[in-house]
Amino acid sequence: METMRMPDAQQAGSLLPQPSTSQLSTKVPNGRGARIRPQATRGLLRQRSIRAVVEPPVLPFEKDAEHLSQWRPESWRQLKAYQQPNYRDEKKLRDAVETITRMPPLVFAGECRNLQSRLAKCAAGEAFLLQGGDCAESFSQFSANRIRDSFRVMLQMAVVAMFGGGVPVVKIGRMAGQFAKPRSADLETIDGMELPSYRGDIINGAEFTESARVPDPQRLVQAYNQSASTLNLLRGFSTGGYAGLQRVMQWNLEFMGKSDEGQAYMDLAKRVEEAIQFMEACGLENDTPMMTETEFYVSHECLLLDYEQALTREDSTTGLWYDCSGHFLWCGERTRQLDAAHVEFMRGIANPIGVKVSDKMDASQLVSLIAALNPENTPGRLAVIIRMGAGKLRENMPRLVEAVESAGQTVTWVCDPMHGNTESVAGYKTRRYERIRQEVEAFFDVHEQLGTVPGGLHLEMTGDDVTECLGGGSSILEADLNSRYHTHCDPRLNAEQALEMAFYVASRLRQRKDRMSAQGAAKPSSPVFM
Numbered sequence: 253m254e255t256m257r258m259p260d261a262q263q264a265g266s267l268l269p270q271p272s273t274s275q276l277s278t279k280v281p282n283g284r285g286a287r288i289r290p291q292a293t294r295g296l297l298r299q300r301s302i303r304a305v306v307e308p309p310v311l312p313f314e315k316d317a318e319h320l321s322q323w324r325p326e327s328w329r330q331l332k333a334y335q336q337p338n339y340r341d342e343k344k345l346r347d348a349v350e351t352i353t354r355m356p357p358l359v360f361a362g363e364c365r366n367l368q369s370r371l372a373k374c375a376a377g378e379a380f381l382l383q384g385g386d387c388a389e390s391f392s393q394f395s396a397n398r399i400r401d402s403f404r405v406m407l408q409m410a411v412v413a414m415f416g417g418g419v420p421v422v423k424i425g426r427m428a429g430q431f432a433k434p435r436s437a438d439l440e441t442i443d444g445m446e447l448p449s450y451r452g453d454i455i456n457g458a459e460f461t462e463s464a465r466v467p468d469p470q471r472l473v474q475a476y477n478q479s480a481s482t483l484n485l486l487r488g489f490s491t492g493g494y495a496g497l498q499r500v501m502q503w504n505l506e507f508m509g510k511s512d513e514g515q516a517y518m519d520l521a522k523r524v525e526e527a528i529q530f531m532e533a534c535g536l537e538n539d540t541p542m543m544t545e546t547e548f549y550v551s552h553e554c555l556l557l558d559y560e561q562a563l564t565r566e567d568s569t570t571g572l573w574y575d576c577s578g579h580f581l582w583c584g585e586r587t588r589q590l591d592a593a594h595v596e597f598m599r600g601i602a603n604p605i606g607v608k609v610s611d612k613m614d615a616s617q618l619v620s621l622i623a624a625l626n627p628e629n630t631p632g633r634l635a636v637i638i639r640m641g642a643g644k645l646r647e648n649m650p651r652l653v654e655a656v657e658s659a660g661q662t663v664t665w666v667c668d669p670m671h672g673n674t675e676s677v678a679g680y681k682t683r684r685y686e687r688i689r690q691e692v693e694a695f696f697d698v699h700e701q702l703g704t705v706p707g708g709l710h711l712e713m714t715g716d717d718v719t720e721c722l723g724g725g726s727s728i729l730e731a732d733l734n735s736r737y738h739t740h741c742d743p744r745l746n747a748e749q750a751l752e753m754a755f756y757v758a759s760r761l762r763q764r765k766d767r768m769s770a771q772g773a774a775k776p777s778s779p780v781f782m
């Protein structure tokens with residue numbers, strides 16, 4: 253049986269920067285490493301005889317096998333870690349980290365490997381990733397019903413995209429760990445009063461009081477416990493019958509039945525049900541896992557490195573390190589510096605990972621970052637999550653995609669249409685559905701023009717009937733924002749808006765599939781997962 257080895261308790265618990273050791277022998281005294289070219293990428297360029305449009309990447313630290321073998325869960329401590337809290341009480345932090353270090357992993361290495369193979373299919377255009385959930389999970393809004401409702405909308409969206417678009421959908425929740433938030437500003441001012449910014453419930457409280465905003469290490473343990481409960485319920489829903497395809501009609505949420513999206517969903521679900529009945533008449537066994545279960549993975553931003561280190565365990569089967577806080581971790585736009593702590597941590601974990609990329613990224617920088625995070629160029633290992641804003645994507649994404657393609661790098665291209673489209677309206681942080689849809693449209697258009705693969709969609713969304721994003725079929729107006737604005741950080745699509753987006757994505761996936769079939773290039777999708 254597969255087991256996970258915990259990092260040495262003393263090392264994991266040691267919160268002080270480790271003294272320079274042989275681990276990072278290529279480091280030069282100023283903290284930046286020797287600048288050499290990555291072996292893996294050079295080899296690839298030779299093998300595939302692809303001419304790079306950018307100079308081969310130059311990395312701040314060596315990426316050879318020896319260096320990777322010297323990586324430790326605490327190696328990041330030697331580099332600058334952005335967006336970390338300043339804990340006042342080191343001892344309390346050490347205790348909290350030690351508590352989590354002794355806790356069981358939340359996910360297993362084998363699950364992460366399965367997900368990676370699914371994501372490789374997304375990179376190849378044989379499946380599509382749907383990743384969604386809260387901007388910030390919270391302690392106060394933690395409830396079984398909320399988890400169920402978000403899960404249920406994800407199931408509905410997946411059915412729409414699969415039946416409408418004709419491709420398998422890989423589902424990943426921003427759930428069971430999505431607590432830590434990077435912020436643009438360290439301080440927040442309200443009515444002349446200045447306090448430290450809210451950084452997510454794993455760090456401090458959202459209430460605008462001095463005491464709530466003090467980072468509290470005990471919150472790490474609470475976040476771990478809540479993640480464990482959330483994951484437990486999600487595993488129950490996924491495998492206990494709730495997610496069985498025969499229940500496709502029953503997933504419609506109460507309040508959606510009356511809306512246009514709810515009706516469109518019911519029409520589609522009816523057709524799915526008929527198709528299942530037809531297949532049953534043909535002899536399909538309806539009690540196989542394919543019909544009664546679903547695969548559902550969890551993810552969050554790999555931001556709070558004390559927490560991530562404490563859950564990083566060595567997999568006894570492969571000897572690789574997995575961050576067992578979630579199946580998939582991503583590096584945020586604000587913490588993706590090549591020479592800093594988050595990239596150092598993430599390059600050493602074997603989970604499938606992602607990196608957020610805005611229009612600020614330049615092409616050679618991206619090629620270097622990809623080489624650092626995926627030196628073996630393993631399909632499914634790395635998702636590049638583009639978040640540029642509807643206006644900027646058409647102008648800025650092509651040069652990035654072209655550079656990565658020319659370098660022979662395989663990534664899963666994912667669209668986050670949320671974070672580049674945030675605006676402030678009537679004192680609320682909001683996003684317009686139309687802008688979000690336009691960014692998704694631009695993402696599909698650019699891939700179509702370049703002949704590359706739109707691999708997935710990353711949304712901030714909820715199963716609740718919130719009024720946080722404007723527009724969509726449900727026509728949320730500016731005056732509605734204060735009615736059900738519940739998010740602790742960024743505005744989310746509500747269930748109707750999310751479903752509407754799924755119909756749009758399905759239409760683009762269908763067009764793509766038809767185009768590929770007409771060119772004789774479509775590969776049969778393997779229906780091994782839903």
Ligand SMILES: O=C[C@H](O)[C@H](O)COP(=O)(O)O
Pocket residue numbers: 387433434435436437671741742
């Ligand atoms: O979720 C992402 C970020 O944490 C969030 O967009 C930051 O918001 P801010 O710009 O208000 O700090």
Ligand SMILES: C=C(OP(=O)(O)O)C(=O)O
Pocket residue numbers: 387434553583584585586608609639671
């Ligand atoms: C912080 C987030 O995104 P980004 O890093 O793209 O701003 C997020 O996904 O919540």
Ligand SMILES: [Mn+2]
Pocket residue numbers: 387388671712741742
């Ligand atoms: Mn967000």
